[in-house]
Amino acid sequence: MRSAVLRAGKMIVRDDVEDPTAGFGQVLVELKACGICGSDLHFAKHGSTMVETMGSMRGAPDVGLTAPDLARDVFMGHEFAAEVLEVGPDTAAPSPGTLVTSVPVMITATGVQDLAYSNALPGGYSERMLLSAPLVMSVMNGLDARRAALTEPMAVGLHAVNKSGIVAGEGAVVIGCGPVGLAVIAALSLRGIEPIVAADFSPMRRSLASAMGAHHVIDASGADVYDAWGEHGGGRQLVVFEAVGVPGMINETLRSAPARSRIVVVGVCMGNDQVTPIWGISKELSLQFVLAYDLDEFSNSLSAIAEGAIDVAPMITGEVGIDGVAGAFEDLAHPDRHCKILVTA
Numbered sequence: 023m024r025s026a027v028l029r030a031g032k033m034i035v036r037d038d039v040e041d042p043t044a045g046f047g048q049v050l051v052e053l054k055a056c057g058i059c060g061s062d063l064h065f066a067k068h069g070s071t072m073v074e075t076m077g078s079m080r081g082a083p084d085v086g087l088t089a090p091d092l093a094r095d096v097f098m099g100h101e102f103a104a105e106v107l108e109v110g111p112d113t114a115a116p117s118p119g120t121l122v123t124s125v126p127v128m129i130t131a132t133g134v135q136d137l138a139y140s141n142a143l144p145g146g147y148s149e150r151m152l153l154s155a156p157l158v159m160s161v162m163n164g165l166d167a168r169r170a171a172l173t174e175p176m177a178v179g180l181h182a183v184n185k186s187g188i189v190a191g192e193g194a195v196v197i198g199c200g201p202v203g204l205a206v207i208a209a210l211s212l213r214g215i216e217p218i219v220a221a222d223f224s225p226m227r228r229s230l231a232s233a234m235g236a237h238h239v240i241d242a243s244g245a246d247v248y249d250a251w252g253e254h255g256g257g258r259q260l261v262v263f264e265a266v267g268v269p270g271m272i273n274e275t276l277r278s279a280p281a282r283s284r285i286v287v288v289g290v291c292m293g294n295d296q297v298t299p300i301w302g303i304s305k306e307l308s309l310q311f312v313l314a315y316d317l318d319e320f321s322n323s324l325s326a327i328a329e330g331a332i333d334v335a336p337m338i339t340g341e342v343g344i345d346g347v348a349g350a351f352e353d354l355a356h357p358d359r360h361c362k363i364l365v366t367a
Contacts (some may be wrong), residue, residue, distance in 0.1 A: 025148035026347035026365070027095040028066055033348040036095070039144060042152045044110035047129070049153045051122065054167035056146030056365045057101035057175060058350055060200060061290060065098070065139060066351060068292050075292070086133015090141050099146025099365065100126035100138040103161060103170035107150065115155040121165075122158045123173050125320050129154040147347055147365055159321060163328040168341075168364055170327065172334040175362075177315035177323040179205025182288040184319065185312045186261045188215055193258040195251050196220040196236065196265060197275070199227040201337065201362055202288055203265035204234045208332045211235025217254045221247040224357040226339075233336045248278050265289045272309075273297045281305040288312050337362045 025039045044050040065072055073089045090096045103123045109115045116122055126137040126145070137145050137153075144151045161170045183206060188194060194210050196203050199222035210218050211234065220236040222228050228239045240250045251260060260283045264275050267289025275285050276297055285307055302309065315323075326332045340363040342350045350363040 023144075023149040024344055025097060025144050026099075026344050027097055027147075028069070029095050031066060031069070033066065033351055035345055035347070039148065042144060042150060044108045044113070044152060046110050047113055047155050048110040049106055049113070049115045049122075049155050049158055050108040050110075050150060051104035051153055052107050052150050052367070053102055053104045053146055053148060053365075054121065054367050055103050055171040056099045057171050058099075058347070058354060058363050058365065059101055059175065060202070060354075061138075062098050063351055063354055064290070064292055069096070072292060086130075087136055090139045094141045097140045097143060097145040097148065098138065099148065101171050101174040102126070102146035102151075103167040103173075104151070104153075106158075110155065113155045115158055116160045121161040121167055121170065122153070123161060123170050123324060124153045124159060125157045125317065126174065127154065127157065128152065129156060147344060149344070149367070157317070159324055161324065161328065165328040168338060168366065169334050170324065171364060172337065172362065173320065173324040173327060175201050176205045176208060176327065176332060176334065177320045178202055178288070179207070180209040180319045180323050181315035182206050182263060182286055182312045183209040183213065185310055186263070186284060186286045188213070188261045190214060191258065192261060193251070193255050194218050194261050194263060195247055196231070196263045197242075197247060197271070198222060198264070198266035198289055199224070199231040199236075199239075200265065200357065203263070204230055204337055204361070206263045206265060206288060207231055207234045207236050208334075212326060212331055219247060219251050219254060221245075221250075226358050227361065230336055230361055246278075248280065251280070260284070261286060263288055267291045269293045269295045273301075276301040276307060276309075279305070279307060282307070284308040284310065286310045286312060338364060340364070341366045343367075
């Protein structure tokens with residue numbers, strides 16, 4: 023079968039990938055739509071740094087994950103919707119023909135295998151892939167595969183909002199309106215948080231922020247988001263979501279956020295950073311780091327999209343086939359052109 027893979031830092035298309043076969047506890051699916059994630063762009067350019075940095079980390083739970091070997095082809099694509107083709111023997115799962123999505127990991131006898139970056143398991147930039155049956159979720163209400171594919175990134179935003187502990191009567195500032203920032207805005211809006219003040223350099227992304235539920239959107243090149251918060255926040259308790267993920271953003275947030283704000287870091291910075299602790303100490307700021315989502319958040323995100331509570335359609339700004347993945351990676355480097363490009367069948 024055909025699959026777009028990462029080889030020596032570049033996306034190429036292979037047509038000699040072995041067809042997967044569903045074993046016990048597995049489901050074989052045909053990909054219908056897969057979103058290209060910003061973390062995939064980072065991995066393509068800085069994969070060795072990511073692997074080295076994660077390898078030096080201590081204290082993480084040992085669930086059997088192994089880092090990909092960058093000397094070999096790496097399969098990617100973890101924001102997907104697909105049609106069930108075959109269910110493995112003695113396995114309970116949705117029947118063939120069902121549109122499904124899944125948390126992008128595979129449960130095995132030795133632990134968890136990552137479907138986001140794998141040398142062995144094809145991901146969403148392929149014609150077909152295997153999923154772990156206990157994690158497969160049926161797409162309801164006749165939801166289109168393109169929208170269903172955004173379940174995964176929207177779950178990231180929901181998780182960040184849940185971890186923040188934000189409640190009615192509090193307000194939010196969202197810094198960075200890429201896909202993750204937009205997912206945060208959508209989750210905040212669904213919770214009825216007001217006001218939501220968002221900031222970005224890109225006119226297109228600012229427009230999307232408004233469409234996803236931000237009440238006030240600031241051009242980061244010409245205005246200060248905290249001045250805007252002071253104007254519109256009305257003395258409310260503030261939660262700041264840092265969704266940019268570049269060095270310096272955390273420290274700038276510590277410097278500028280109002281006293282007693284809660285800061286949630288959802289943007290993934292791949293480089294080293296530094297902070298000025300006295301800023302956080304003097305203002306008694308709280309700093310929270312978040313990652314991914316749990317199964318309930320994934321399921322709740324799918325339901326919110328399928329029931330029309332969240333409209334993800336504005337975020338989809340382009341579609342390509344497997345042959346167009348490399349070009350899409352290049353296009354996504356320009357934030358004024360695209361938000362989310364889908365790889366579709």
